[in-house]
Amino acid sequence: MDILPILSTLRRHKITAFLVIIEIALTCAIVCNAVFLINQRLDRMHMTSGVAEHELLEILFADIGPNKNQKARTAEDLAALRQIPGVLQVSSANQVPFGNSSWNGGIKLDRNQRVSTLNATTYTGENVLQTLGTQLVEGRNLQPDDYMDFDDVVRAASVKDAKGIPKVTVITQSLAQRLWPGQQPLGKVIYYADYPMTVVGVVKHLVRPAFTDNATAEFTMVLPMRITQGLYIIRTDPQNRDAVLKAAVAKMKAINPHRVILKQRPWDEVRSNFFQNDRAMAGLLVGVCIALLVVTALGIVGLGSFWVAQRRRQIGVRRALGATRRNILHYFQTENFLLATIGIALGMVLAYGINLMLMLHYELPRLPAIYFPVGALSLWVIGQLAVLGPAMRAAAVPPVVATRSV
Numbered sequence: 001m002d003i004l005p006i007l008s009t010l011r012r013h014k015i016t017a018f019l020v021i022i023e024i025a026l027t028c029a030i031v032c033n034a035v036f037l038i039n040q041r042l043d044r045m046h047m048t049s050g051v052a053e054h055e056l057l058e059i060l061f062a063d064i065g066p067n068k069n070q071k072a073r074t075a076e077d078l079a080a081l082r083q084i085p086g087v088l089q090v091s092s093a094n095q096v097p098f099g100n101s102s103w104n105g106g107i108k109l110d111r112n113q114r115v116s117t118l119n120a121t122t123y124t125g126e127n128v129l130q131t132l133g134t135q136l137v138e139g140r141n142l143q144p145d146d147y148m149d150f151d152d153v154v155r156a157a158s159v160k161d162a163k164g165i166p167k168v169t170v171i172t173q174s175l176a177q178r179l180w181p182g183q184q185p186l187g188k189v190i191y192y193a194d195y196p197m198t199v200v201g202v203v204k205h206l207v208r209p210a211f212t213d214n215a216t217a218e219f220t221m222v223l224p225m226r227i228t229q230g231l232y233i234i235r236t237d238p239q240n241r242d243a244v245l246k247a248a249v250a251k252m253k254a255i256n257p258h259r260v261i262l263k264q265r266p267w268d269e270v271r272s273n274f275f276q277n278d279r280a281m282a283g284l285l286v287g288v289c290i291a292l293l294v295v296t297a298l299g300i301v302g303l304g305s306f307w308v309a310q311r312r313r314q315i316g317v318r319r320a321l322g323a324t325r326r327n328i329l330h331y332f333q334t335e336n337f338l339l340a341t342i343g344i345a346l347g348m349v350l351a352y353g354i355n356l357m358l359m360l361h362y363e364l365p366r367l368p369a370i371y372f373p374v375g376a377l378s379l380w381v382i383g384q385l386a387v388l389g390p391a392m393r394a395a396a397v398p399p400v401v402a403t404r405s406v
Contacts, residue, residue, distance in 0.1 A: 006335045013307075020303055021343040024379060027296045028347025032375040033354050034285045036367050041282040044214055045275045049097050050172070050205025052133025055088070056267035057234040057245050058096055064258045071149070073256065074228040080255060081232065084247045086240035091233045092226070093125030095209045096267070097132070098274035102210040107221075108191040109179065118216070120175060121208040122192070124150060124225040129170065129203065131235050139186045139201035142170055146224035153225055162195060166224045170201035174218035192221070213363070241266050296379070297386040304332060304390030308397075315394055316401030325395035332391035333384060340383040344376045351375070 010017045063070075074092050081090045094103055103124075106116025123129075126147050129136075146168050156164020169190070176185035176199070188199045206220045236244040249264050308315070315328055355367035 003334065003338065006331065006338060010335070010338070016303060016306075017339060020299060020339050021346065023296055023299050024340055024343025024383070025347035025350055027292045028344050028375055028379055029350035029354055031289050031292055031378075032347070032351040032371045033358065033367065034289050035375075036355075036371055037364075038282050038285045038289075040214075040364075041278045041285075045278050045282075047207065047214065047217060048205045049207045049271070050132075050134050050203065050218070051097055051207075051267070052235060053267055053271065054238040055133060055235050055241070056096075056131075057236065057241060057248065058099075058263060058265055058267060058270060059232045059234065059245075059248060059252065059261065060263035061230050061232075061252065061259050061261050063230070063256070064260060070228040071151075071226075077232065077252060077255060080251050081234060081248055084244060084251060086236045086244045087234055087248075088237070089127060089131040089235040091125045091128045091131035092228060093123065093128045093131075093231055093233050094227050094229050095121075095123065095231070096233060096270060097207045097209060098271050099209040100274060102208055105192055107179070108194070111191050111194060111196070113191075118175075118178060118219060120171075120219040120221050123206070123220065123222045124227045125233075126224075126226045128233070129206075129222055131233050132206070133235060134203040134206050136170075137173065137202055137204045139170070139199070141201055142168070142222065142224045147226050148224065150225045150227040157193065157195075165195045167197060168200045168224060169197045170203060170222045171199055172203055172206050172218045172220045174205075175220060176202055178219065190221075192223075197223075293378075293382060297382050300336060300383055300386035301389060304336065304387045305393070308332075308390050308394040311394070312397055312401055315397040316399055319397065319399035319401075328395040328397070329391045332387055332394055336383050336387040336391075337380065340380055344379055347379075348372050348376070 078090050078092060081087060095101060103122050104119050105122055107118055107120050109117050125131075126144075129141055146166065148164065148166055152164055153166065156162075169192070171185065171190075179185070179190065180188060185199050185202055189196050190199065191197070203222075205218060206222075207217050208220055211217045232248075234244065234248060245264055245266065249261055252259070252261070318328065351367065351372070355364070358364040359366060
């Protein structure tokens, strides 16, 4: 079909055509970036934690009044919890993955560095790696002889006594690759708070309790320190979790009635709570995309209906001169395709500009090129479907309309 008559007609309806082009362009730009953000949120929500997700329980408590021997009380709690049927592992830890509250510190590769190489999360707690169910891929796990009491380490650090500071650590693959790309991490020395620690083991995954950048989500290390912070992690069989949690809480209250259980939950709930904002954001963006696409489709339907009403006599003349219904149908589809193509081209430029702004102000990654052809194809399909109804009504205009008076 010769498009010159179509372009000539569009030039006589510049404002209407311009509005449709702008509507399509804005939809293209916003939807491309919104879908990209949705995929990012979904990737974030499905990231690997590195722990036995369906086997873990968290119990967080606080004592009422002073506790003069927290170390002995913790040992008593752990021993009692291990006796509960179905319990596989127990640890008193400082934090849990996706727990939101994070212990972090700077890591240096040289003691004389003025600025840390990176910031990493530190997990502490005897037996914490075994309890979490992490996968050791290199070296060894932390041994009982490696551990020191947290309070003793704090006192040693306050007087700069290096002998009272842990000498070894276990880190994640992600952290090892960032610190020593392509090198063997075992035996390497890092400086944490300016104290040297030798890497003796590497775990495949262990996510941080809190993070904003997915690229640093596994910058994690484990220090051999026994801790009494009122947080217990219990590992059990998935089918026994509810019964074990109930029994564990009852056991802790029986040992010490004068304490408050602040949290008692399976680890799935920890993960669900951590990503609730991401789910809400993804849902909101999906709603925005659907609304924009519906509004754009309705705009195309409205424009097509308006032009069919305006051109009934012109359509009748064409039919009288021999144009078939298929010719009329193709005319309106081609006209809409041209408007959509111009709008999509402009929308891709806008999408790129919006992505640059998001990269600059919100540190988002670059919009992958695949989103442009997918977005264009989607809008072309929606545009053609939207104009189909008005085009079919135009094709149904009989030739006799050309003989009627205005």
